[in-house]
Amino acid sequence: MRNATILCYCLIALGAFTINAQETNSLGMQFARIPAGSFHMGSHGQGEDYDEAPIHPVTITKPFLMGTTEVTNAQYEQFDPSHKELRGKYGLSKEDDEAVIFVNYREAEAFCKWLSEKEGKTYRLPTEAEWEYACRAGSYWNFWMDDGLHAVYHKNQQNVWGTDSTINLKVGKTPANPFGLYDMHGNVEEWCCDWYGPYEAFPQTDPVGRADGLYKVTRGGSHSTPERFLRSANRLAMIPEDKHWLTGFRVVQADMPQTRPLPAIEPASQENISQQKYNWGTPLKTPFFAEPLVYVKTPDCSSGVPFYKHNHCPAVSWCDNGDLLAIWFTCDEESGREMVILESRLKQGTAEWSEPREFFRVPDRNVTGSSLLNNDGTLIHMNGVEAAGTWETLAMVMRTSKDNGATWSRPHLVAPEHARRHQVIAGSSKTKEGWLIQAADATPRSNGGTALHLSKDNGLTWEDMGKTNPGTFEAGASGGTIAGIHAGVVQLSDGRLMALGRGDGIVDKDGLERMPMSLSEDNGRTWTYSASEFPPIDGGQRLVLMRLKEGPLLLVSFTNHPFRLKNGLNGMTFKDKNGREYTGYGMYAALSFDEGKTWPVKKLLTDGKSRFMDGGAWTGFFDMDQTHAEPRGYLAATQTPNQIIHLLSSRNHYRFNLQWLVENTDFQGKIK
Structure with a gap:
């Protein structure tokens, strides 16, 4: 003994x-x-x-x-x-x-x-x-x-x-x-x-x-x-x-001890965050594509910032002071309880992202899934919080900041039930009615769709719009869940909602599996499903779907999965600046000028310069050149008031504008 x-x-x-x-x-x-x-x-x-x-x-x-x-x-x-x-x-x-x-x-x-x-x-x-x-x-x-x-x-x-x-x-x-x-x-x-x-x-x-x-x-x-x-x-x-x-x-x-408590640890405040409203100036009228930046950096060992081997799942927003704010999770295992949400900031006027600092955690709880949104000057942060490890039974919490992210409100449970349909996805948005939209994976699996949460009171209360009607993802069918996980959602000009997602592929009239498209006429209570024209995406890939300030819809996705081809689809056809067709591979942007009916502009997201890059997370190293862009990654994007599109993959930050996307196309010169 x-x-x-x-x-x-x-x-x-x-x-x-x-x-x-x-x-x-x-x-x-x-x-x-x-x-x-x-x-x-x-x-x-x-x-x-x-x-x-x-x-x-x-x-x-x-x-x-x-x-x-x-x-x-x-x-x-x-x-x-x-x-x-x-x-x-x-x-x-x-x-x-x-x-x-x-x-x-x-x-x-x-x-x-x-x-x-x-x-x-x-x-x-x-x-x-x-x-x-x-x-x-x-x-x-x-x-x-x-x-x-x-x-x-x-x-x-x-x-x-x-x-x-x-x-x-x-x-x-x-x-x-x-x-x-x-x-x-x-x-x-x-x-x-x-x-x-x-x-x-x-x-x-x-x-x-x-x-x-x-x-x-x-x-x-x-x-x-x-x-x-x-x-x-x-x-x-x-x-x-x-x-x-x-x-x-x-x-x-027993009586409570009368000991004086230790001082409260004040919520983390960044004193060096500017509170001056930034003048974004006049948008560029010429094509712009900047050298990619790395936003996921290793903190100094003496900083005390928890930093693990796996850094993934970003969200991004612009701030009224001109800064960009990016967040992502760091962990050893995605189902681990050590997971912490970190932040990095690209301050206005600087050329490098800051070293990361702790943004959000609930000690010994998994916190998979984050989003950020600038809601008329108030930053909204949404996050999943598990009861334990894994990311199947998450509650949803919300925090706000009125000082450009220097301080944040206490976490507030907006979907308190630990259940499926609560894995927050980057890409929250605001409808023309002023309602907030938050997408969340309906399942921890690679198939199973996306739930839509809607708030009509600026985030005070939220409703899972299609919870009672899950549906099946087949062409022409309908249900209360968006087809495909990690979905991007936009409101169309007629008030309908459109979504594109990963997995749950739908076979088109030619027998090819395609990325599923979902449309809703009742604010997300029911969706109808059809095959889009885009190739399906798979593990380690997440798309962006958003409306640009200039009006068109923007999709950023991938031509194929580098290891798992669907129906033999491998690469897509693009045109170079001289109008010659070529097959390109990896991350691309597509534009729709008719509310998602057609997507006449598709461009591989590369400026043609040869680079050896690290995509981090599940992406790893890759070559970027004239015909190859980043092969996979979890994407998040925001467009600043000066109309620059800021796209994050799992490690890298891309900057370009609409003029660059339509360069040498029939739409060049038609963009206001």
């Missing part, structure tokens, strides 16, 4: 840890007496666990009573009988003695207040320090019993796509720790009362966390989660209003 275990049980034998001293309240909740004591909180905090450092000494000066188990359905529903409607949601937590789930922080707090009034004693959520102290019970291993979690505690400890309805959440069915506490590793995550924030190195007595923050701490990990997130030191966080099937809570019975 390990030395720490011997020490732990020796202390118990000496009476330092009194596990038999239990109390029971009128709800039948059992409480273990947790003795006063000291321990070292945290871990070395390496890699994605950097928020567990520094290790720091903590003293708990008074004993307290802690629930031996998590609060159960039967106990919670004496406070809120309506919660019975959530029993068995997704097949989980059906019985009286299973841990209650689908409870947000505010509801857990309200339960504690109700129980305090009922019992005449103070019940509350544990502080983060109390929770870790009680969980460790004198140990410094990863788990109270060992460096690995013993199999008896396992409840499908892996990333789960969706939910696993076979999991039983009955409390107190596995061995208790030396303090007499059950289910401290797994079963369900547990709310703590602390605001999430960085640790401090100095010794602390009865710490209560930060004075304020964006997220509340949860501890212990849960079922359907990799084992490393169940460690004693692991810290998780959630938006206080969020709730899902992984999180419940347990309570303590």
Whole structure:
């Protein structure tokens, strides 16, 4: 037996840890007496666990009573009988003695207040320090019993796509720790009362966390989660209003420590962001294509900015001060919980993108999918937030900035259900009625379509327009979902919506699989499907569809997938500046002057100069020359008021204008 275990049980034998001293309240909740004591909180905090450092000494000066188990359905529903409607949601937590789930922080707090009034004693959520102290019970291993979690505690400890309805959440069915506490590793995550924030190195007595923050701490990990997130030191966080099937809570019975909280960590503010409105000047009347820039850069090692091997999925917007703002995710695995959204900025008058800085994260939650939009001077950021890892069951959050992205509002859940149809896609827009449009993948698969979310009140409320009518993607059929994931959506001049997407290909009259086109006459409630004239795209590729300020529709897509050809389609026919036809490969732009009926202008996105380039993410290295452009990448675009089109791939920033696209075509000279 390990030395720490011997020490732990020796202390118990000496009476330092009194596990038999239990109390029971009128709800039948059992409480273990947790003795006063000291321990070292945290871990070395390496890699994605950097928020567990520094290790720091903590003293708990008074004993307290802690629930031996998590609060159960039967106990919670004496406070809120309506919660019975959530029993068995997704097949989980059906019985009286299973841990209650689908409870947000505010509801857990309200339960504690109700129980305090009922019992005449103070019940509350544990502080983060109390929770870790009680969980460790004198140990410094990863788990109270060992460096690995013993199999008896396992409840499908892996990333789960969706939910696993076979999991039983009955409390107190596995061995208790030396303090007499059950289910401290797994079963369900547990709310703590602390605001999430960085640790401090100095010794602390009865710490209560930060004075304020964006997220509340949860501890212990849960079922359907990799084992490393169940460690004693692991810290998780959630938006206080969020709730899902992984999180419940347990309570303590003790007065709240009167310790002064640590200062709040103010939301990140960039003091060097200009707040002067920029004069964009007169648009260029001559063709323009600039040397591509790299916007995804490696931060300085001393910056503290989390930066992983995989950087992907951009969004971009212009700011009223003349800057460009780009965001993307960085991670080791796209389904990982280490994922963070980073930002980089091309300041007006500069020729290089800034080094990245942290833009958005919810600690230990996957945050796949982002968008940016300049809405009459207010920047809108939309993002997906997972309950755990993967990107199947995302909620949608929204933030705004009125100071060119220097500061942002607190994250607000605008689609709070963790479900499909919430993977945000870059390319949000505003209709002529003033409504906001946000597309979101309906599925994590490469096929399955795109949902359309619409807000008629500037983002206060959103509606998934076609949720009740999914449909099938066949020519002439209709349904409530856009054909193809990662879809781009535009409003046509007659008010209809048009979308183009990846996957869900439709075979045309010649027997060739084509990119699907979807049209809606009822603001996205139903869509009709047909084959477009464009080749389908595939893995590692995402298109852009937008309306230019000059009027035409712009599509940017790819001639083919470099490794997976569809029906033998390989490359497209283009014309060079002398009118000679050639076969080109890679990223191209197409223009429609008749609301998507025809696309007479198609141009390979290269100026003909030979370059060896790195596309990052899934693209990798490629040669750009007269007949080859970037072969794949996730695209995002914005057009600044001076009519320059700014196109981002997974790593590179392209700049060109409409005059360059129509150069040496029949439309040259007709563009106003």
